[in-house]
Structure formats: C-alpha cells, structure tokens
Amino acid sequence: MPQKVLYWKGCMSRFRTKSIADSIERLLTLIKVDYTTLGENEGCCGSVLYRTGQTSDALLVSKRTIDKIISLGVEKVVTGCPGCFRTMSQDYTNTFKSVPFEVQHISQFLFNIRDRLKDHLQPMDAKVVYHDPCHLGRHMGVYEEPRALIKMIPEVQLLEFKYNRNKALCCGSGGGVRSAFPEVSLEVAKSTLGELPEGTEIVVTACPFCKYNFTEANAKKIQIMDLPELLLRAWGG
The missing domain is CATH 3.40.50 (Rossmann fold)
Structure with missing residues (x-):
C-alpha cells in the first residue's frame, strides 16, 4: 500500500x-x-x-x-x-x-498534527524572531501556523519585526534575484536583519532560501534557523 x-x-x-x-x-x-x-x-x-x-x-x-x-x-x-x-x-x-x-x-x-509534538518539546530560554517568507506569507497567506508552533516551545519568547506578516521585509533571494544579482540580494538581507528587535538571539524562518541568504549576510552572528530545525532542537535532536 x-x-x-x-x-x-x-x-x-x-x-x-x-x-x-x-x-x-x-x-x-x-x-x-x-x-x-x-x-x-x-x-x-x-x-x-x-x-x-x-x-x-x-x-x-x-x-x-x-x-x-x-x-x-x-x-x-x-x-x-x-x-x-x-x-x-x-x-x-x-x-x-x-x-x-x-x-x-x-x-x-x-x-494540524501538533498534538504529536507538544508533549515532547523541552524548554528553550531564548528570544526568537520569526521572519515571514514572501511566498509563504504574502502569496499563500500562511502567517499564524509557524508562530503557533514556536509558541508551543516552553520558555521561548517570540518577538516580532516592526514590519511583519503581510508587511514583512524580503530576505532578498526570491524571484531569481539571488542568482542574477547576488550583491543586491545580500544587501537586502543585511537591511532586513538590521531591523531585528533588540535582544534577538535566534532568527527563525520557514524557507530554505531565506535561511541561506540570511546566513550569508549575518554579520552579527545571530543564530539563523529554519522552523523544523528549531522544533527538532526543542525535541532534543
């Protein structure tokens, strides 16, 4: 089957x-x-x-x-x-x-199957900012599910960019920009990271391209993670 x-x-x-x-x-x-x-x-x-x-x-x-x-x-x-x-x-x-x-x-x-997760997530004392990917947010309307999953992790403090959800700033990599104009792409990523709230320890996104570009542009050496990576860490993985 x-x-x-x-x-x-x-x-x-x-x-x-x-x-x-x-x-x-x-x-x-x-x-x-x-x-x-x-x-x-x-x-x-x-x-x-x-x-x-x-x-x-x-x-x-x-x-x-x-x-x-x-x-x-x-x-x-x-x-x-x-x-x-x-x-x-x-x-x-x-x-x-x-x-x-x-x-x-x-x-x-x-x-949708969060009950399988919630009892296994261990406390994580960290200030986390979620970045809304353009395709996931503005184009597909998925804003709350990633945030809800992050909030399931005990002791995590979820912070927000000033511009979030449908007003979120781009990571700079989409639409072929990273491939065609890498320098422009990285400048956009640096600009977006420059808007992080004070005290941010981990930037979490839900897009491989966002993680890749933010990691390349990350002068502050803040942790950049994708949502499943964060959840797995909280599980103990």
Whole structure:
C-alpha cells in the first residue's frame, strides 16, 4: 500500500540547506508520519522558471513533476520550501486546472498534527524572531501556523519585526534575484536583519532560501534557523 504523504524536499534543501531536509525527515519519523520521498528522482518543481518568465520550460518541468507524484499514489505533498508550495498549489492548478493531490507547507502540516509534538518539546530560554517568507506569507497567506508552533516551545519568547506578516521585509533571494544579482540580494538581507528587535538571539524562518541568504549576510552572528530545525532542537535532536 503506498504511503499517503510525499515529503518534497525542494532544490535548496537537497543541495544547499541539507540540514533543513534532515530535520524535517527526523521530525516526521519522530511523530510517526508514514511518508515517502522521490529521492534522487525528485527534480525541480519549476518555481524559478515561472518567476522568471520561462513559461515553456516551466510547463515541461511541472508536467514531469506532476506525473512523478501521481505515480506514487500519494494523497498529500508536504514541503518545507514556500516556493515549491506556491508553485504546486497555485501555478500547477492555474496551468492544469487541478492536480490529484493536496499540497501543504510543513508548518501547516505540523500545526494540524501538533498534538504529536507538544508533549515532547523541552524548554528553550531564548528570544526568537520569526521572519515571514514572501511566498509563504504574502502569496499563500500562511502567517499564524509557524508562530503557533514556536509558541508551543516552553520558555521561548517570540518577538516580532516592526514590519511583519503581510508587511514583512524580503530576505532578498526570491524571484531569481539571488542568482542574477547576488550583491543586491545580500544587501537586502543585511537591511532586513538590521531591523531585528533588540535582544534577538535566534532568527527563525520557514524557507530554505531565506535561511541561506540570511546566513550569508549575518554579520552579527545571530543564530539563523529554519522552523523544523528549531522544533527538532526543542525535541532534543
């Protein structure tokens, strides 16, 4: 019988922020989720192709990806990448009318089964700021689930950027900017980090690209973590 959940890693977590993929897989195992992956057969969702106007290539890549997912017989795709989440949720359905599987960001998925997490999270005395990724927040409207998961960790103090949720500042990496204009991308990241509240110890985001760019621009040496990494640390992982 096929697993009902596919964990889609995304290109960033497969190649540049592997600790995020490792953390998600460990969490899914700890909370006893029956999941599968495409392994080396995963490929790309086509997000950057859509964002940069390469429509023909985007159609080819997305059709290939949809066929791979359908072949597994899964009911739900879970990803830690907001770019993949947006692409599979919006671009695929806009292009192909419908797809025979549900797509969720990992924060939504974990929030919906948070009872499996809450009794295992250990106290963490830390001042944490959550950064809203553009694709996850402004484009997909996911703001509260990541915050709710962070608040489940005992003793964590959740702080906020002055500009948050739909007014959040960008990390500077999306839409092909990091690839085409790396210096501009890093300046944007530095500017956003410059808005951190006083006393911030950990910046938590829910996007591999945000983590990658903030880490590159992090002159203050504040901890930069992805949400599943924080949850796994609180679990004791």
